[in-house]
Ligand SMILES: Nc1ccn([C@@H]2O[C@H](COP(=O)(O)OP(=O)(O)OP(=O)(O)O)[C@@H](O)[C@H]2O)c(=O)n1
């Protein structure tokens with residue numbers, strides 16, 4: 612993509628509570644390698660200029676000994692510590708990356724990202740300073756209130772499940788995150804809004820339009836034990 616500098620923030624700072632495992636899910640084995648290795652390798656083979664890995668400070672030694680030294684990469688990987696919530700980790704990553712033109716933010720818990728998908732989203736950045744991969748939902752989605760009552764059925768033809776990478780002009784997403792941790796942070800702390808991805812930070816702070824790019828139904832997020840079973844099956848199919 613010309614001479615513009617592209618950074619990748621790879622998120623691996625979570626504790627994986629929903630996996631109910633004694634080690635964070637990003638370090639669990641999927642096939643013969645830890646989950647995190649797959650996206651590290653996909654970005655290592657891509658045209659990004661730098662990889663920044665965001666991890667829990669308690670995991671840094673484990674990461675060095677069991678991932679980075681055992682599965683060496685071509686590109687240098689910088690490591691920074693994450694925060695309590697995903698958005699804190701992204702914020703720390705944005706503060707640590709080079710001041711280049713673009714940034715891709717990816718969940719390390721999504722091992723089935725491919726270098727081809729990474730390059731496709733980089734091309735999309737040429738026209739859209741905010742874009743993300745996702746897939747149209749296959750189930751009918753219901754909005755359910757606190758009593759368990761269905762209150763709304765969105766038109767499925769307009770409902771997508773967003774994935775990662777989510778890709779941005781670095782200055783744009785950095786401005787949005789500065790606002791989120793600034794004038795908007797009380798809304799988050801008071802739980803008026805639950806920030807679960809990066810595109811919603813742009814939507815919420817700047818009402819900025821984000822382009823959805825077709826992702827892949829294989830680009831699953833390893834969250835619960837069932838996802839590991841599906842992940843093993845997907846790996847088998849790749850052989
Ligand atoms: N404070 C956090 C929380 C999450 N993540 C990362 O963001 C991605 C998506 O988060 P999620 O799947 O929710 O991971 P966890 O928060 O670890 O899972 P859980 O909610 O089950 O604890 C994961 O790669 C996770 O490691 C992070 O870097 N920092």
Ligand SMILES: C[C@](O)(CO)[C@H](O)COP(=O)(O)O
Nearest residue numbers: 697718773774775807808832
């Ligand atoms: C960013 C994300 O993967 C998009 O689907 C998802 O929102 C992450 O949610 P999590 O609860 O942090 O796993």
